[in-house]
Amino acid sequence: MSTKYDPRLAVTIAGIYFNNPVLGASGTFGYGLEFAELIDLNRLGGFVTKGLSAKPLAGNPPPRIVETHGGMLNAIGLQNIGARAFVEEKLPLLKRYDTKVIANVFGYSDDEYIEAIEILNDGEGIAAYELNISCPNVKEGGIVIGNSPTAAARLTSRAKQASNRPLIVKLSPNVTDVAELARAIADAGADCLSLINTVVGMSIDVNTRRPRLSYGTGGLSGPAIRPIAVRMVYEVAKTVDLPLIGIGGIASTDDALEFIIAGATAIQIGTANYYDPAITMKVIDGLSAHCANHHLQTISSITRSLAQ
Amino acid sequence: MIDIVGIAETNEEIAPGYRLLRLALNQDVEVRPGQFAMLKPRGVFEPLLRRALAVYRVDGPRRVSFLFQVLGRGTEALAQIGEGGEIETLLPLGNSWPIPSNEERAIVVAGGIGSASVLMLCEVLKQAGVDTRVFFGAANARAAAGCGLEDFRAYGFPLVLSTVDGSSGERGFVTAPLERLLKEGGGRGATICACGPWGMMKRVAELAEEFEVRCIVSLEAPMGCGFGVCVGCVVEVKTDGPLGYGSYKRVCTDGSIFNAKSVRWDISAVGH
Numbered sequence: 001m002s003t004k005y006d007p008r009l010a011v012t013i014a015g016i017y018f019n020n021p022v023l024g025a026s027g028t029f030g031y032g033l034e035f036a037e038l039i040d041l042n043r044l045g046g047f048v049t050k051g052l053s054a055k056p057l058a059g060n061p062p063p064r065i066v067e068t069h070g071g072m073l074n075a076i077g078l079q080n081i082g083a084r085a086f087v088e089e090k091l092p093l094l095k096r097y098d099t100k101v102i103a104n105v106f107g108y109s110d111d112e113y114i115e116a117i118e119i120l121n122d123g124e125g126i127a128a129y130e131l132n133i134s135c136p137n138v139k140e141g142g143i144v145i146g147n148s149p150t151a152a153a154r155l156t157s158r159a160k161q162a163s164n165r166p167l168i169v170k171l172s173p174n175v176t177d178v179a180e181l182a183r184a185i186a187d188a189g190a191d192c193l194s195l196i197n198t199v200v201g202m203s204i205d206v207n208t209r210r211p212r213l214s215y216g217t218g219g220l221s222g223p224a225i226r227p228i229a230v231r232m233v234y235e236v237a238k239t240v241d242l243p244l245i246g247i248g249g250i251a252s253t254d255d256a257l258e259f260i261i262a263g264a265t266a267i268q269i270g271t272a273n274y275y276d277p278a279i280t281m282k283v284i285d286g287l288s289a290h291c292a293n294h295h296l297q298t299i300s301s302i303t304r305s306l307a308q
Numbered sequence: 309m310i311d312i313v314g315i316a317e318t319n320e321e322i323a324p325g326y327r328l329l330r331l332a333l334n335q336d337v338e339v340r341p342g343q344f345a346m347l348k349p350r351g352v353f354e355p356l357l358r359r360a361l362a363v364y365r366v367d368g369p370r371r372v373s374f375l376f377q378v379l380g381r382g383t384e385a386l387a388q389i390g391e392g393g394e395i396e397t398l399l400p401l402g403n404s405w406p407i408p409s410n411e412e413r414a415i416v417v418a419g420g421i422g423s424a425s426v427l428m429l430c431e432v433l434k435q436a437g438v439d440t441r442v443f444f445g446a447a448n449a450r451a452a453a454g455c456g457l458e459d460f461r462a463y464g465f466p467l468v469l470s471t472v473d474g475s476s477g478e479r480g481f482v483t484a485p486l487e488r489l490l491k492e493g494g495g496r497g498a499t500i501c502a503c504g505p506w507g508m509m510k511r512v513a514e515l516a517e518e519f520e521v522r523c524i525v526s527l528e529a530p531m532g533c534g535f536g537v538c539v540g541c542v543v544e545v546k547t548d549g550p551l552g553y554g555s556y557k558r559v560c561t562d563g564s565i566f567n568a569k570s571v572r573w574d575i576s577a578v579g580h
Binding site: 027028029030034035037038050056057058059061062063064065066067069070071072074076079080081082222223271273274275276277278 | 357
């Protein structure tokens with residue numbers, strides 16, 4: 001594409017202006033800088049950092065990933081440099097790029113979440129926080145909070161108070177009723193919901209009869225989970241009025257459009273970044289082409305537009 | 309690091325289950341010995357992830373070759389690529405072998421298809437006039453051919469061949485003749501550069517420690533991305549304190565080449 005920004009693609013979420021609705025998903029986009037050689041970060045709507053905790057974390061022993069059909073399982077264990085190192089070492093380098101940086105935050109207790117947010121509040125150049133209440137890889141914290149509307153609402157409320165930036169809460173698909181969870185989190189003051197995180201899964205080596213991941217179970221991502229994610233975005237869109245960010249196996253423009261039509265204002269691309277590092281650029285171009293072909297003034301005009 | 313579509317010039321089976329894939333690139337790349345690429349046939353949905361293959365050889369800035377063993381879905385998909393086929397290629401990735409000066413000596417240990425990571429090293433050692441010995445191990449004579457034995461012999465270095473079944477060269481593991489050399493004091497002033505199965509490299513590292521020889525290894529791990537973002541390919545390394553951030557290094561960007569002393573060989577290498 002010759003033009004750097006297509007005005008039809010611009011979206012605003014919780015007061016944050018994005019050049020386009022295409023974001024890199026947490027855990028698949030590093031700290032953003034890893035992609036600087038491969039794509040024009042200035043053309044990217046934004047990205048979500050790898051999950052940041054108040055203190056650095058070592059993560060799980062290998063093997064941490066295993067490819068499955070149409071996707072992969074991971075149990076990285078949230079290895080990260082810590083919120084302080086992100087603020088001091090990564091953020092200054094990200095300033096040169098015109099893209100929105102969303103910091104993904106997690107902890108093993110409510111207090112740890114708040115501690116991480118307070119560290120990140122000092123950082124310049126963070127557009128918003130995304131609260132990871134749903135990572136299925138930690139034995140404490142995440143999975144419990146994300147599965148309980150009450151616990152998720154309590155954390156959301158505290159995080160919103162502690163935060164000096166808009167708060168996105170990322171929903172787990174590993175729940176009975178995602179709409180109920182979304183409603184509780186919306187009522188607790190979240191500015192935006194992103195969904196879905198990975199689906200808990202397992203793969204077994206039949207020769208050793210051991211799990212293929214050292215942790216045992218892992219989070220399934222990739223195209224295999226996309227129909228689950230589209231359905232959940234659709235259900236949540238019917239339930240809450242908050243802007244939604246769709247995530248789950250997006251690997252093409254049409255995949256992104258499914259989420260937008262189902263109810264998303266923006267989308268995040270995850271696993272596809274691994275095997276197609278320029279996928280975000282391709283989807284941005286594809287959304288522009290879709291606007292042209294369908295005579296859309298703005299891409300957001302088809303958010304929540306599923307024909308009944 | 310560039311992400312481009314390589315065109316297969318040849319993709320020949322050089323022994324049963326072993327192939328040499330030569331790609332033409334439409335951009336210049338500078339590949340150092342020991343670096344690797346992430347490869348996947350273009351337009352193929354399954355498997356999703358690219359596969360990490362060591363660059364076996366370069367022939368000018370726009371032609372790279374990969375020697376690989378067909379072991380699973382990813383390499384099977386690559387084996388299907390015919391002449392003119394398109395392959396998504398991300399390269400060059402990872403760090404590279406340190407090149408000893410011509411006052412030092414080099415001992416290259418290649419085990420199985422780990423040979424793919426050290427042929428370019430031998431090329432550079434030859435150019436630099438470094439006194440080099442090669443220990444080449446494979447399961448059997450056919451596997452040795454598939455792992456590029458004749459390409460290694462072409463450099464003219466003293467080469468000891470071992471096969472596990474004794475069908476060619478010395479019967480047994482490649483570490484046995486290496487141990488003999490080190491016992492005879494042949495490791496003085498040398499750097500061992502090893503690439504092969506985890507068990508082989510673990511033994512090489514033990515021998516290097518015992519005989520106080522510098523040892524560098526190139527590790528392998530299943531990789532999601534190859535450029536540092538998925539953090540899936542880690543290996544545990546030695547740190548002074550308790551397990552903390554930095555205890556796990558990414559094979560793709562912190563390696564694939566590590567000082568053997570830094571690797572936790574005592575941790576069972578599931579997946580290797």
